[in-house]
Structures are given as C-alpha cells and as structure tokens.
Amino acid sequence: MTATTFLSGESKRRGGKIIYDGHCLTLLSVYHILTVVKKVMQDSLQIDSKRSRFPYSIVWTPLPVITWIIPFIGHMGIATSGGIIRDFAGPYFVSEDNMAFGEPTKYWQLDVALAANGKRGWDEAVSSASSTYCHRMHNIFCDNCHSHVSLALNLMNYNDQSNYNMFKTFCLFTFNCKYVSFYGFLKTWLPFLIVIAIITAIVYFSRGI
Template sequence: MKTPETSVGVEENYTLPPQSGMNSSLSRDQLIDIPIDHKRSRYPFSIVWTPIPFLTWILPFIGHMGIATSNGVIRDFAGPYVVAEDNMAFGRPTKYWQLKSHLARGGVTGWDNAVREASEVYKTRMHNLCCDNCHSHVAMALNLMGYDGSTSWNMVKLALLILVHGKYVS
C-alpha cells in the first residue's frame, strides 16, 4: 500500500527506497530509480532504439530512436507532425540506454518537462530523414534539460552513444 511519504506519483506500484543511506546532497526527487519493465515496454529516463526494416539491414548503425519519460512512457518523432506516445513507429525497442535523472537540470520534473516540450515542438515539424528526425527530437529534449551539463546533444552523438551504451532488451 502506498503512503504519501513513499508515493512517487509516476508508477502506481512503485515506492521510493527508505531515506537511510541516501546521499544527503541530492533530494529524493533526484534519486528516483524506477526499474525497467521490458514486458510493458517501460524504460524510465531512457533513450530507446529499434531497427528500421531494410534500412538497418543495410546500414546497421541506423535506426529509430525515442526518449522515455520518468514513468517509462516512450515518445518518438514518428513522422511529419507526429510524436507518438507509447507506440514507437517501428515497433518495440530492441536497445535502451537508461540515463540518470539527477543529471537533468531540475531532476525528474526537469526531465519530464524537457521531453514534453521537445515533443510539442516536433509536433509542428516536418520529418527529414537526414537532418531533422527522431534522433534530433531526442537531442532537443536532452539539450532542453541540459543533461549532464551539456546543450550540445545532436543526432550523430546520440547514434554513437546508443551503440556504445545501449543494452539489448533481451
């Protein structure tokens, strides 16, 4: 049973760990670590990737990317003027890279606000495979939140980092 002291408000059955042993320089909001749920395709604070049929077969480093909110719901720039929510354009993720919420300016709230704001901007944009695409959407979210103190996220950097840091779903 949830109590007001343990409720996070992002996942119904998730509670925060006890406060003892937590780094006192960070707030509880900054230390939330919600586990990955592969069955439900929930990847909190993660960048997710899935292959694009035919294109990824020819160029294995090219794929479709999305970014998940604090509760794990994936948002992806799926095409012209479309940002999908919880339904990736090319199917469920095959790789993910879980980031640390406390490295986003504003913690959990900052993360979610940046993902929401980037999604609203991309709902007004034409999709361009080469220069304004799903990777650009994720980069904008990371730049808006100043993830890891940086505002220089871009599609090339993200493509390389998902190759290096991405974990396969199974």
C-alpha cells in the first residue's frame, strides 16, 4: 500500500511530499503512523504476568491438595481481549481479575483470528459464558471451571468447532500450555515432588523396621 492510498480527494506529490488540502504530509510521517499502529496491535497481545494480564488466553493455577497429588489437575479460567481473567470460582460465582487459588502458573494464548467475529466475538463469548455460570452450581466432577471455559469456546465457535467440553479443553490445554515462569513451574510441581519424596521415605524406612 502506498502513502497516497491513505488520502482521499485531491492530492499531489511534490519534492517527495504529499500535498493535501494545503497541508504537507511526508512519506516518513505515514510510515511512522503505520509503525505506531502495528506496535499498538502487538502490545495488545502481550502477556504481562506481573499484572496478571493474559489476552486471548486460557489460564491455569494449582489446586491445593488435589494438584499436589495429581499435578495435571488444577483450576482454569479464560481471559478477555484485554487480558482480564474470568474463572468459575464457586457456586453461582464467576471471578473477575482475581483468579481463585492464586495467580496463573500456566497459560495457552489462542489465536483471536480463529474466533467468530474476532475480538468482539471473543469478548462477547467470555462475557456470555460468565453470565451463564453466575447462575450455576459448581460441581467438581460434572460442571466446573473447565466447563465454563468450554462454553466460552463453543459460543465463539473457536476454530470452527462448537463441541468443546471439559475433557477436550483439558487435553488441548495440557498439550499446548506454557509455564508463566520458572516460579510457576516450581509452584506446579514442587508440592507433588515433596509428596512423592515423603511417600518414598515412609516406604523405605518402614521396610527397615
């Protein structure tokens, strides 16, 4: 795209500059504007774990005791285009920007282009799923935080699919997620390793008695 396509109406090129309605807009200025716009778009996708902002992402945090024993099982939420996390935290309650059980240790950033209607479709789906789960009883086995995220994905018809459920969402996340940081890795696995060490020690010393 040339700089002249940015302007409508009468325009003339003079001395490497574009003259439009008596005002001079240099080609460099047009390039600068495009650079700024591109940077803003890139920044809108930037993960900021310190502020707990995960745009277009599914996020995960350990559950006390349960994750210590089965480290793949945890609490899940989904973030808006602005990175604000919504998670089904308990009966008739969907938290906003205050994830139950602590800050995320893992995340999976999805492609907003695969959501129906893009950014608007993503945010509307997250909002609608959250409104629905504000009226539901939490059931850890049948209707839980994974189900809330699955509903959001179904509503936005992510990747042209509307058959997400807690099991499918769990599997996709497990195989595609990244750790937020090394601390997130430790927070996820260290309790499990300590439990294994304790059990191993008990078994070992009990045989020696």
